Amino acid sequence: METLEDRLSIAPDPGVNLRVDLGPLRLANPVMPASGCFGPELASLIPLDRLGALVTKTIFSGRRSGNPAHRLTETASGMLNAVGIPSLGKEGFVADVLPGYQKPGVPLIISIGGLALSEYWSVTEEIADLDYAALEVNVSCPNLEHGGLEIGADPGHVEKVIRGVVGRTNRPVIAKLTPNVSRIEEIAQAAESAGAIALTVANTFVGMAVDLQRRCPVLGNTTGGVSGPAIKPMALRLVWQASQAVDIPVIGCGGIATARDAAEFILAGATAVQIGTANFARPDAMIRIVDDLPLVLADLDVASVDELVGSLKVS
Numbered sequence: 001m002e003t004l005e006d007r008l009s010i011a012p013d014p015g016v017n018l019r020v021d022l023g024p025l026r027l028a029n030p031v032m033p034a035s036g037c038f039g040p041e042l043a044s045l046i047p048l049d050r051l052g053a054l055v056t057k058t059i060f061s062g063r064r065s066g067n068p069a070h071r072l073t074e075t076a077s078g079m080l081n082a083v084g085i086p087s088l089g090k091e092g093f094v095a096d097v098l099p100g101y102q103k104p105g106v107p108l109i110i111s112i113g114g115l116a117l118s119e120y121w122s123v124t125e126e127i128a129d130l131d132y133a134a135l136e137v138n139v140s141c142p143n144l145e146h147g148g149l150e151i152g153a154d155p156g157h158v159e160k161v162i163r164g165v166v167g168r169t170n171r172p173v174i175a176k177l178t179p180n181v182s183r184i185e186e187i188a189q190a191a192e193s194a195g196a197i198a199l200t201v202a203n204t205f206v207g208m209a210v211d212l213q214r215r216c217p218v219l220g221n222t223t224g225g226v227s228g229p230a231i232k233p234m235a236l237r238l239v240w241q242a243s244q245a246v247d248i249p250v251i252g253c254g255g256i257a258t259a260r261d262a263a264e265f266i267l268a269g270a271t272a273v274q275i276g277t278a279n280f281a282r283p284d285a286m287i288r289i290v291d292d293l294p295l296v297l298a299d300l301d302v303a304s305v306d307e308l309v310g311s312l313k314v315s
């Protein structure tokens, strides 16, 4: 049976303005991949130049091999991953990965990580000469100098890491927050005061899966990050709270699979959206969202994305 989403996909373009600005970053539309959930090889399946921006997998200074197997498992309405962010280091990234990300010609956001505050600063300096539009700082990495606690769980560490990155680059800096905190507002404000031009809200929720027969955790890393539709209500709540706490734009991320999901995040306060796990289920998920969003917005009687941002009526 034809679904509403199917009908939306074939309706004519109603001329809704999808352009959005993230500080100095001008995007043709608000749809981009979430870090680590897409690679430029998808270009053989979908037109990447129709996305608002591209975001790379997080890169570190130096090579890393990532976590032991198993690295992925399916959960109810989502997935659990503990890939561990394997990284080719700058040389491998420039030779093997970067050209594919640059080819579509849309603004390229490079995601950076580190296992200590100073590692974020060194990778920022190492990639300073590359051609890209902005940095996304993934603060969900464990801080090995502080007992492995996520860097992003401490507003003081977030302030310090973002301020250090901002001081070492002439590109706009986006802070990608962890959802594993009790007060997202404090972390959002710390990133804003350190000079971030936007926030991505959010990364994966810590979770685990158990193998009953083998009586051990399913993942080689024991715990991992939960993503996909299962986390959408929590991510929506975080976007709403974070966007109320700051003046900079928020990029919503967590369980977005359709244009309606994207519109819900925009209504809750997001200016743009990132799509992660949905790409694994449907490689064309992002393009369908770009196609369907004007129809969903027209259905809501709005003429632009900007008009919808944060217009949620809360009594």
Ligand SMILES: Cc1cc2nc3c(=O)[nH]c(=O)nc-3n(C[C@H](O)[C@H](O)[C@H](O)COP(=O)(O)O)c2cc1C
Residues within 6 Å of the ligand: 034, 035, 036, 037, 057, 058, 079, 081, 083, 085, 111, 138, 176, 202, 203, 204, 226, 227, 228, 229, 231, 253, 254, 255, 256, 274, 275, 276, 277, 278
């Ligand atoms: C397999 C996998 C790998 C990921 N790798 C990264 C990464 O390298 N850097 C990062 O900031 N987030 C990473 N994430 C988190 C996603 O970017 C995104 O924040 C999260 O999955 C929530 O969005 P979703 O529900 O749409 O997947 C990864 C997620 C998955 C599922």
